[in-house]
Amino acid sequence: MDQDLQLSLANNAKEWLALSLSISSAEKQAFGKVHDGFFTTYGANFMAHVYRLTIERALQSMPETERDKLMITFRETMDQAIDEHYSTSPS
Numbered sequence: 001m002d003q004d005l006q007l008s009l010a011n012n013a014k015e016w017l018a019l020s021l022s023i024s025s026a027e028k029q030a031f032g033k034v035h036d037g038f039f040t041t042y043g044a045n046f047m048a049h050v051y052r053l054t055i056e057r058a059l060q061s062m063p064e065t066e067r068d069k070l071m072i073t074f075r076e077t078m079d080q081a082i083d084e085h086y087s088t089s090p091s
Contacts, residue, residue: 004069005069059071
């Protein structure tokens, strides 16, 4: 991972942390209940679809360079997860 991407991810993490800290515990609890309710009612495939749409919408509002960085990181993470999945699965 190059220096610019690391810095960008660190800055994004700080912004998400600030947002997270600004949300009250009651709001977090309410969101958790809604999220868990949808997950229980509709299942993992439904939630994967929701997460995908969320990421797609976020990508649409990002500058091109940030989108490119995110997509590269996503691909690298996906490749790593696939490798780990198959290295721990019984043959």
